[in-house]
Amino acid sequence: MSASSDHADYLGLENVESWTGRIIEAASKSNEAIDGDSGLANVFREGDVLFGKLRPYLAKACHVPCEGVCSTELLVMRPAESLHPRFLLYSLLTPDFVGTVDASTFGAKMPRASWDYIGSLEIRLPPIDAQSSIANYLDRETTRIDGLIAEKERMLALLEEKRAALISRVVTRGLDPNAPLKPSDQDWLGEVPAHWEVQPIKYLAVVGNGSTPSVENASYWSDDGYPWLNSSVVNEPLVIKASRFVTETALKECHLPKIQPPAVLVGITGQGRTRALSSLLGIEATINQHLAFIKPHCDALHPGYLCHWLGHAYAFLRSDSDGAGSTKGAITCEQLANMRIPVPPTGEQLEICAHIRKSLDVAEPLQSEIQNSLNLLMERRAALITAAVTGQIPLEELQP
Numbered sequence: 001m002s003a004s005s006d007h008a009d010y011l012g013l014e015n016v017e018s019w020t021g022r023i024i025e026a027a028s029k030s031n032e033a034i035d036g037d038s039g040l041a042n043v044f045r046e047g048d049v050l051f052g053k054l055r056p057y058l059a060k061a062c063h064v065p066c067e068g069v070c071s072t073e074l075l076v077m078r079p080a081e082s083l084h085p086r087f088l089l090y091s092l093l094t095p096d097f098v099g100t101v102d103a104s105t106f107g108a109k110m111p112r113a114s115w116d117y118i119g120s121l122e123i124r125l126p127p128i129d130a131q132s133s134i135a136n137y138l139d140r141e142t143t144r145i146d147g148l149i150a151e152k153e154r155m156l157a158l159l160e161e162k163r164a165a166l167i168s169r170v171v172t173r174g175l176d177p178n179a180p181l182k183p184s185d186q187d188w189l190g191e192v193p194a195h196w197e198v199q200p201i202k203y204l205a206v207v208g209n210g211s212t213p214s215v216e217n218a219s220y221w222s223d224d225g226y227p228w229l230n231s232s233v234v235n236e237p238l239v240i241k242a243s244r245f246v247t248e249t250a251l252k253e254c255h256l257p258k259i260q261p262p263a264v265l266v267g268i269t270g271q272g273r274t275r276a277l278s279s280l281l282g283i284e285a286t287i288n289q290h291l292a293f294i295k296p297h298c299d300a301l302h303p304g305y306l307c308h309w310l311g312h313a314y315a316f317l318r319s320d321s322d323g324a325g326s327t328k329g330a331i332t333c334e335q336l337a338n339m340r341i342p343v344p345p346t347g348e349q350l351e352i353c354a355h356i357r358k359s360l361d362v363a364e365p366l367q368s369e370i371q372n373s374l375n376l377l378m379e380r381r382a383a384l385i386t387a388a389v390t391g392q393i394p395l396e397e398l399q400p
């Protein structure tokens with residue numbers, strides 16, 4: 001990281017990794033570009049500690065090795081001589097500190113904490129030599145734990161790649177490796193078995209989306225009404241519960257379709273990973289405007305096969321929607337309805353789904369075991385930091 005008179009290293013929240021204190025990368029931007037992007041930027045010096053005040057539950061904090069500028073969503077803390085910078089960083093990364101700050105936030109959609117509140121919080125302050133020993137100890141131990149975490153994450157990534165490759169292969173080529181192929185007439189899809197049809201989704205299913213009733217209208221919401229789903233549900237393979245419910249009044253007065261399972265839900269907006277993710281709907285429900293539903297209206301398209309195929313099409317849908325002009329960053333119902341998909345005979349669709357399920361039944365226990373181990377390592381890391389900065393580890397145990 002370095003800075004010049006007309007260019008500076010710029011750190012945004014996206015450049016700081018949650019909970020670890022690591023800087024992912026810094027972008028070199030001209031001062032003019034920084035002013036244009038953010039209107040304002042905070043200046044930091046070598047040795048300063050930054051803390052993210054926007055969505056503080058993300059625990060984005062770092063110790064900067066040089067001077068530069070950062071988003072105004074990052075608070076700049078300049079430690080006094082009696083405060084070791086990395087001891088301060090670790091103190092900010094304890095679950096108790098992050099939780100306390102998060103509880104103070106204001107703003108529903110973009111929750112922020114204020115410096116007035118954060119600056120009033122107290123941290124334990126041992127002598128500077130003890131702070132240095134604690135920081136060095138945590139540097140060593142967290143590096144070791146982070147190595148184990150990275151290995152677990154690599155294993156999960158490999159399992160996910162294997163799962164995605166399996167699904168992609170069978171939903172585009174079927175289960176018979178010797179089946180004759182034909183062009184799909186779609187460059188991104190390539191060839192498909194010759195006996196499969198390729199049809200737009202709209203010929204096989206109904207496509208639509210929903211809305212969000214006014215949260216200020218109490219007559220629209222209920223604790224036990226009709227299930228209403230937001231786009232977070234597509235992070236699960238099967239939707240079987242709702243966290244919010246709407247009334248019959250809302251169903252009558254708002255654009256809220258009643259969707260009977262089986263159907264497929266697709267995330268259609270946003271820059272996060274949920275856009276283009278899909279899941280099976282297992283309960284009768286309605287949805288908000290950030291979801292689309294695809295409900296097959298004939299036996300020619302099996303919802304399970306459709307959901308697996310949309311998983312294969314994830315990258316294409318993301319790319320296609322990024323280039324959609326005024327709807328950039330959004331998938332439209334029209335795009336989904338006009339999307340041409342390979343359609344095997346119904347019996348073959350069922351065989352494909354059964355094959356995928358059998359493979360997942362073997363892989364998922366291992367994936368769950370690795371994920372549990374990863375969670376324990378993350379808990380161990382957080383507990384170790386808390387114990388060290390609060391004096392629960394004797395100083396003699398902190399030496400290398």
